[in-house]
Amino acid sequence: MDDARVLPTTLLDLLSNAIVLRQTAPYIPVSSITALSATCRSFRDIVNSQSDVWRYLDLTKIAQIDTSPIDVGGVTWRAERMDESLTEDDFYAGPLRGIFSNLHQRRILKYVQTLILDGLSVPADLVREIVAEDRYSVRTLSIREAKHLNQSKLQQVLRYAIRPTRAEGTPKLKALYFFGPKDAARYMIGQQQRLEGSQALGYARV
Template structure:
């Protein structure tokens, strides 16, 4: 066989070699890709992905740091939009099927149910950062987090939460920081309470149909120009505003600060 035939055969074999595309599992198995993807996925999505196969379950449940950050603010089952029981009491009477049901059971029910599920799945023990902004959070529920020896929560955000007894929260913090507390407690190192919660993320755009894509393609040149202008405007706005604490003037904390926080902060600082 001539040398030209060998070169032709080699080229043909190279061209006919099928191109292998990485699967989703292959991509997420790269820890760099996985850690960059996780912050954009709610806990419900991670659990759904883990339920698809043993491989995904092993990957997500055995990779350190997957469940380190837990944000429950957008979880549907964590929402509590019922008015207080003192506002007429109708709702409270409807749910009080047991005389032993307390206000804490009522107000913290959604979160306690979620925590119970996470604990059964052995996920809660891996959580270091917990975000509960805007949810129904009672002081008793927070006290359980502080005193639970299995809790590994280091950073807790409870900005603009509902149904929280502020006095009891301060008492729980001061008790957790008492000089006679057990060694290596409390594990909590940062508590975000003052200030406003972060703005809710924009709703995801529903998938476009083929007809919608065809209509959109006709105006792509016009929209591209506006997108270019919008990006420049957004960039300029972000650069000019910066962080609220460094650019805004006036009162940063809108609601009055209750008496006792100064002493609480000093006790926690000495711990």
């Protein structure tokens, strides 16, 4: 056995370690995580079953849509509508709702605790869903420079979420980033994510 060689540590070995995975996952783009899960069953099992992979979800690079006006003379808007009951908010929330629906079907959405939607189309009704619906577990939400977000409606959503008669333990949301440039929000939330990881390891900020 003295001649036995010690095999080098593989990427699978590293990501199978919960501590390494928790600290590494926030820096891996969603597209790379998806590509990694497609390489083999072992990686797919990690991606689909480990909550730490999805605790921090940044959709700013993969949920872009054309944000030009959709009602220039009414022509473009009517051409885009698939259903007469579809509202403008529904139209703009469509791409993100599609992503969230897919994650929910894969039983992944419940793992997301930090969600970054900076610069994307995020109507107030979509914020309401994230804050109020049981399928979401988002604790930190960043919507800096979000498009098609009616601030008055957002205020109504937040007031309702913290109403005195709300259910115990709600809302799950503890932090909302709205003001300032979107790049600053990503940095600040990244700092918070690293702090959460340190606390999980038994460290605390002094």
